[in-house]
Amino acid sequence: MHTTGTAIPSAVPAYDLRVSIQDTEPEIWRRLLVPETITVTELHRVLQAAFGWENRHLFGIRGVDRHGQPRVIIGPDDAAEEMGDEPASGVVLFELLDAQQAGPATFEYEYDFGDAWTHLFQVMGPAELPAGTVRCIGGANRGPVEDAGGTSGYSRLIEALADPADEDHQDLSDWYTFATGQDAGTFAPYAFDADALNLRLDALAKRLWPEPPTDEEVDAVVRPVQWLLTQAGADGLQLTQDGYLKPAVVRQTVSELGWDYRWPGAANRESQTLPVLVLRQQLQAWKLLRKSKDRLVLSPAGRKMHDGGRPLWDYLATVVAFPAEAATALVTRIVVHWLLEGSTPSWDERERIIADMLNAAGFRVDNGKPVLLADARELYSDVRWTLDCLQLKVPERTFSDVAALTDGGRKFLMQVQELLEGR
Numbered sequence: 001m002h003t004t005g006t007a008i009p010s011a012v013p014a015y016d017l018r019v020s021i022q023d024t025e026p027e028i029w030r031r032l033l034v035p036e037t038i039t040v041t042e043l044h045r046v047l048q049a050a051f052g053w054e055n056r057h058l059f060g061i062r063g064v065d066r067h068g069q070p071r072v073i074i075g076p077d078d079a080a081e082e083m084g085d086e087p088a089s090g091v092v093l094f095e096l097l098d099a100q101q102a103g104p105a106t107f108e109y110e111y112d113f114g115d116a117w118t119h120l121f122q123v124m125g126p127a128e129l130p131a132g133t134v135r136c137i138g139g140a141n142r143g144p145v146e147d148a149g150g151t152s153g154y155s156r157l158i159e160a161l162a163d164p165a166d167e168d169h170q171d172l173s174d175w176y177t178f179a180t181g182q183d184a185g186t187f188a189p190y191a192f193d194a195d196a197l198n199l200r201l202d203a204l205a206k207r208l209w210p211e212p213p214t215d216e217e218v219d220a221v222v223r224p225v226q227w228l229l230t231q232a233g234a235d236g237l238q239l240t241q242d243g244y245l246k247p248a249v250v251r252q253t254v255s256e257l258g259w260d261y262r263w264p265g266a267a268n269r270e271s272q273t274l275p276v277l278v279l280r281q282q283l284q285a286w287k288l289l290r291k292s293k294d295r296l297v298l299s300p301a302g303r304k305m306h307d308g309g310r311p312l313w314d315y316l317a318t319v320v321a322f323p324a325e326a327a328t329a330l331v332t333r334i335v336v337h338w339l340l341e342g343s344t345p346s347w348d349e350r351e352r353i354i355a356d357m358l359n360a361a362g363f364r365v366d367n368g369k370p371v372l373l374a375d376a377r378e379l380y381s382d383v384r385w386t387l388d389c390l391q392l393k394v395p396e397r398t399f400s401d402v403a404a405l406t407d408g409g410r411k412f413l414m415q416v417q418e419l420l421e422g423r
Helices: 042-053 075-083 149-162 169-180 194-206 213-234 247-256 274-285 302-304 309-321 326-341 347-360 372-389 405-421
Strands: 011-021 029-035 059-064 070-075 103-111 117-130 137-142 289-292 295-298
Touching: 011 042, 029 042, 029 117, 042 070, 042 103, 042 194, 042 247, 070 075, 137 194, 149 169, 194 405, 213 247, 213 274, 213 289, 213 295, 213 302, 213 309, 213 405, 247 274, 274 289, 274 372, 295 302, 309 326, 309 405, 326 347, 326 372, 326 405, 347 372
Parallel strands: none
Antiparallel strands: 011 029, 011 117, 029 137, 059 070, 059 103, 103 117, 289 295
């Protein structure tokens, strides 16, 4: 059985670190509490969140460890292997730093070897943290914009965006919008919100050191699927002449699952109630339901999964990670990454990124033609509708809301991601 109570996390030894980006003016810095046992790969993820980086590039740590040994540590691990250096995942921060030795550290973290963003560490002293957490207790200024051209390029960006009369203002405004998906008028280089950052660090910690899903989280995530399986039951569901669920079942499904906010209107015809239509079709695609004459009945897998729980959770994670089409699998990998990172780009950027990645992977349509933006848009929508057959998010109340993952939804997507990475 999974635990359902909330245990008080024990305290663990930690470092109190001040991390600054070299040659920034005014200085961009964060003060972070991180556990002594954090790996370099995990520290990299924390620094990415702390400074607003997007984890697009290689990273490395260079310097002398606490025993006086020179170290060159590179991530990700496959890059370290190619470069003949030490892989980041096998190194723990305790090997590099002595929390009792306050002062400048003897190593530095570099992100993006092209722009060469060098992060300097200062040990403030030892600390304690609840297990499975990281914390920011101070800082100043937003992190640089990704691919801005290093410290000089970023300084120039700040200067040009602040002055509408600058000769580069329009070009750099357009570039900023393209690079970030945000209006250049919202750029605030001197803003820093520690509370917002700690919310991101809390979400990151749950991904770095995940707990198994509780029974309640499992039940919540699989609920839409289990609901329809339960309605089919031993006798199946009578379908209309056109092969749709009957209006009473459609209305009840929308009501019971709390989907009124997702599809306003009468919701009494499956053909006109897309969430219910997609759910029914997806359960057939996942081989949990099948049509038999004029009824929708449980498949052999559906009968096994009828009671829900962890067997249904594991089954759904597997079918989401391994769709029939290879292109859908790639787009699923991209979308799951965006959802877990909380970094889904703007609509235009999503289409462009997905089309570029599909084309780079060798996918083609219509007798060898490259994947177009419209194709990418359709694949993205298909994957999102598939994921919306599960209860992964806190329900939005309006269409403009940005949906946040529940803890159970995050754990489910992490399991999907692990399966995808093991393909």
